[in-house]
Amino acid sequence: MMDAVLKFANQSQGRDRVFRATQYACALSIYLLRNKPDRKDLVARLKSLENNMSAGRKLLRLGNAANSIVAAKQTMQLSDRLLGLCLTVANINRALYFICDNAVWAKNVGLIRSINKERWSINASRYYLFSLVMNLTRDLYVILQLMQKKGRDNRFKSRMNQHLSDCPEVAEAVIPELDALIFLLLETLRSEPTVALDTVKNICDLFIPLDRLGIYKSSAGVVGFCGLISSLIGILTLARPTLRIKP
């Protein structure tokens, strides 16, 4: 087990995800402890830890734009055109996000003085949001494809008919088409955990730039919680590569 932990930690992404999880766990804890005056010391330490993790991760993100550009070159060659388009645009937006993020880092440490930090930070959040939207589009496309395939499967059709005749008093059964659709969706997600995990991760991640850009302001607690969940899912998919969505 120790070997597996070490192998995980040796990947640059592995460590980054652990730091990210810690960062958002701190943010969540700070939010939960905000109204407790006797825990001010602990809150100060958590804030310091969160800031250090964030600053450290920004430094470690230098050079990640190259990774995304290489990934974009690879996804351009996928056989499924729509999938390739979604992933390529997502990767390009991620690369732009990293470039803006690196510029903000350079401004923070004083290497570049003449840029407007707020504007570059907002742009970084915008590109991050676009890449998440493209990833969600891809997830939706894959789910629809899988649902179509499953709907044509005869074994599934018989299970569906059994389900529809089972509980007529349930609310959704009033609209049998809706009930059938939800059943199909849930069965598809259950049989393909990779897509389900990726969708949940992307939805959780979405709250972070939405809050930052002011499009949908949630509280620091919600952002912290969503960030923590998405980081934990990220750690899970890295530790168990079978749970990672491909490509």
Next chain:
Amino acid sequence: MDSWVRFNTQSQGKERVLRAAQYACMLLGYTLHKSSVATDLQRTISELEAHMSLTRKLLRLGNSVEALQAAKTTIHLSDSVLRLCLTIGHLNRAMYFACDNVVWAGKIGIISKLDQQKWNHRSFRYYLFALILNVTRDVYELCLLLDCEDCYRITATPAVMWVWLRKRIHQIGTVLYNNPPLLLDLLKNGCDIFIPLDKLGIYQTGPGFVGTCGLLSSVLSIVTMLHPWLKLKP
């Protein structure tokens, strides 16, 4: 681009680049200080160096476990000198990482009343012991290779000390030239050793020299990562 990506995905790769950048900043800061120019830039460089140092400390969290695992592997080596040097070297590295983690916790404020100077010194002491053991291992490997060389050339010992010394140095040079992994490792450890010697006050050389040594050893380390055949095994 692909080799950069592969290099980047290894956690150690990024850490080495950061180390090289940190010591480059140290050297640059010293150069600017010597020429008494651009105090603003000097301040930025020293802040950047501190930022990189703290981030590297963050990356080192958990490295003690790695060093202990490495010690568990080297304890099974057949050669007794190698076994001793490498195992104790790894154990010292594990202690260095543990002390370094405590210093990090103190620096960012998780542990409040911490004597940072004391723990810093402790960590550098363990680092120095680990480096001394690494150099011992390098010298041992060199002696083994020289013995092999001597087996093949049975020549009469020259009467003059100076001629004998020159011949020996030439032999060492040839052996090292034919064994690039050993040469690189010896150079790297030789450069690294000046860092704790300076920090502990045993042999103070100044930030310029320390920066140069640190930069050189980081570059050598990056080269061995990019070309794994250059890494000394075990």
